[in-house]
Amino acid sequence: MSEDNDKTSYDSDSSKPDKMFTLKKWNSVAMWSWDVECEICAICRVQVMDACLRCQAESKKDIQSKDGACVVVWGECNHSFHHCCMSLWVKQNNRCPLCQQEWSIQRLSS
Amino acid sequence: MITLTRKKANESNGQSKRISIRDKLLVKEVQEMEENLPSTVKTSFPDSNNLSEFYLTVQPNEGLWKDGRFKFLITINEDYNMMPPKVKCLTKILHPNISAAGDVCLSLLRLNSIDGMGWMPTRRLKDVIFGINSLFTDLCDFDDPLNIELSEEYAANSEKVKQRIREHVLQNAMR
Ligand SMILES: [Zn+2]
Ligand SMILES: [Zn+2]
Ligand SMILES: [Zn+2]
Numbered sequence: 676m677s678e679d680n681d682k683t684s685y686d687s688d689s690s691k692p693d694k695m696f697t698l699k700k701w702n703s704v705a706m707w708s709w710d711v712e713c714e715i716c717a718i719c720r721v722q723v724m725d726a727c728l729r730c731q732a733e734s735k736k737d738i739q740s741k742d743g744a745c746v747v748v749w750g751e752c753n754h755s756f757h758h759c760c761m762s763l764w765v766k767q768n769n770r771c772p773l774c775q776q777e778w779s780i781q782r783l784s785s
Numbered sequence: 786m787i788t789l790t791r792k793k794a795n796e797s798n799g800q801s802k803r804i805s806i807r808d809k810l811l812v813k814e815v816q817e818m819e820e821n822l823p824s825t826v827k828t829s830f831p832d833s834n835n836l837s838e839f840y841l842t843v844q845p846n847e848g849l850w851k852d853g854r855f856k857f858l859i860t861i862n863e864d865y866n867m868m869p870p871k872v873k874c875l876t877k878i879l880h881p882n883i884s885a886a887g888d889v890c891l892s893l894l895r896l897n898s899i900d901g902m903g904w905m906p907t908r909r910l911k912d913v914i915f916g917i918n919s920l921f922t923d924l925c926d927f928d929d930p931l932n933i934e935l936s937e938e939y940a941a942n943s944e945k946v947k948q949r950i951r952e953h954v955l956q957n958a959m960r
Contacts, residue, residue, distance in 0.1 A: 718866070732806055773907060
């Protein structure tokens with residue numbers, strides 16, 4: 676939006692409002708969080724924001740209201756999985772199954 | 786009373802939980818595998834209610850094992866997909882990467898591999914099928930043998946070994 680304005684009114688752009696930039700930035704942050712919600716855990720093939728296959732099997736009653744035990748884990752390589760799934764796998768082989776790098780935890784979702 | 790029943794339920798829960806996870810994974814993976822079967826491969830399930838054990842028949846259309854029919858048994862244990870499927874060759878075969886007992890040497894079925902070629906829970910049944918099928922072409926490797934005798938012979942006289950393999954196929958693996 677702001678770029679179009681820029682091109683068509685290049686002769687009088689000295690008073691270009693700063694507000695445009697703030698709006699654009701907010702927009703891109705919203706897109707990013709939507710992407711993460713749709714990420715699939717490559718181990719159990721369930722979305723990382725949902726409870727993993729194991730936790731789903733455990734409490735069939737209320738799958739959607741996950742109780743906080745099934746969190747998301749990010750590695751230093753930026754790949755994410757369910758913490759449940761990944762902690763089982765690292766017992767076999769301490770590598771990220773997607774990029775084969777040595778696995779070390781960068782952060783956990785709250 | 787209640788605690789007792791509950792405890793009992795919990796004890797058997799561990800195993801049944803794992804089975805249900807494997808079976809959930811298999812429902813999707815078997816379908817995906819069937820949709821992507823190479824033309825040289827056929828599958829058959831002895832029990833249609835059990836996706837965790839099936840036969841795979843490879844009929845190579847090129848290479849040393851051309852026109853033979855090689856039957857494999859694939860077993861997927863409860864610890865899938867943390868552990869790879871088990872693969873056994875049921876047909877008598879002369880192959881550098883398959884032992885006389887039918888054990889199959891395929892890097893993607895190897896656990897604890899450090900080169901990134903081994904088993905990963907991100908792999909699917911269709912990858913295993915492609916791997917087995919490729920053992921008769923690209924992945925056939927005389928330098929990483931399970932049948933060491935055959936590989937040594939091959940190093941000494943490859944033409945002679947090729948001839949032997951062809952004869953063996955004609956005698957043992959033709960329908
Ligand atoms: Zn998962
Ligand atoms: Zn979980
Ligand atoms: Zn990674």
